[in-house]
Amino acid sequence: MAFSTEQLASDPRFVEALRAFAIELRGRYDEHPRLARLLASHQRWLLSQAAFALHLEYDPSEPNSGLTTTRLRDLVTTVGAASRNTVLNFLDQLTSYRFIRVAGDPARRPRRFEAADVTAQAMFDWLLANLATLDRLDGGVRAETLATRPELFRLIQPWVARKSLSDPCWREPPPRVAMFLWTEAGGLVMDELVRRIRPAENHEGRFDIGRIDARQMAEQFMMSRTHLQRLLRKAIDENCLQWQDETKKAGLWFSADFLFEYCSWQAVKFSIVDQAFEEACAKTAVEADVSSSQRNAAGGEP
Structure with missing residues (x-):
């Protein structure tokens, strides 16, 4: 049975699982910083999931x-996830960095794009990391199943993309979460803050995340130092973060209520991923049973 959003949000182990997930995502950023940086806002995340779903759903029999x-514009503008111009700029950037390419005859209209190998691998690895996070909660074998049955990916990813787009609870993050996630590279900053949290060390409703070197972090994530400092100041104003010493402004606290807000939002997506995994496994099991029955019937015919 797939985890519900409520089950995940209330599970005390979910924070540690999210922390491990953030650490893994940071490792993937270090492997492909340009690709990860390009998709590090929530809007870019929605666009990339939608675009990859359309790529996987290509049917040669349907021109x-x-x-x-x-098709990407229609999919995302219908729910207000992005404007027409944002879609155009997004595809232009992906093409420029060779994360997608024109498929077939470039003179043909409408032009169809396909994902480059590095993009396809990154999306597969992202799904694998999500499933491994769920496995940490119940000792499941979702990630192992996907690794041994990669054909499930073509069923799971489009399901996740379309469900994520249609669910306003995931599409529209809570205001304080959105403050990070709707900004450029904000997802990378949020992952960095979460990976510093030690859930067992709750100090009266807050967690010690140490000193933030804004210059170093901005360089790592290829973002403006001024933009990062402005984001951190706003987070402090909104009580997401707090100075440990207001005078020295050295170390920072991460507030427990903001962490719960973030976990509750992430729980929406992880529940969607878990449901998609179960749906894909059930569908392939049914298809296997039908195929087996057909073979048996054919073998029994005179």
Whole structure:
């Protein structure tokens, strides 16, 4: 049975699982910083999931299927996830960095795009990391199952993408979470803050995340130092973070109520991923049973 959003949000182990997830994502950023940086805002996350779903859903028998500008625009603008111009700029950037390429005849209209190998691998690894996070909670074998049955990926990812887009609870983060996630590279900053949290060390409703070197972090995440400092100041104003010493402004606290807010939002997505995994496994099991029955029937015919 898939985890519900409520089950995940209330599970005390979920914080540690999210911390491990943030650490793993940081490792993936170090492997492909340009790709991770390009997708490090929530809007870019929604666009990338939607675009990859369309890429996987391409059917050669349907001339206008697959990832095209029009189909991506229609998919995301319908729910207000992005504007037409944002979609165009997004695809232009992905093309410029060779994360996607034009498929077939470039003169053909509408042009269809396909994901580059590095993009496909990154999306597969992202899903694997999400499933491994769920496995940490119940000792499951979701990640192992996907690794041994990679064909499940083509069923799971589009399901996750479309469900994420249609669910306003995931599509529209709570205001204080959105403060980070709607900004450029804000997802990377949030992951860095979460990975510093030690859930067992709750100091009267807050966690010690140590000193933030804004210059170093900005360089690592290829973002403006001024932008990062402005984001951190706003987080302090909104009581997401607190100075440990107001005079020295050295170490920072991460507030427990903000962590719960963030975990509750992340629980929406992880529940969607878990449901998608179960749906894919059930679908392939049914198809296998049907195929087996057909073979048996054919073998029994005179």
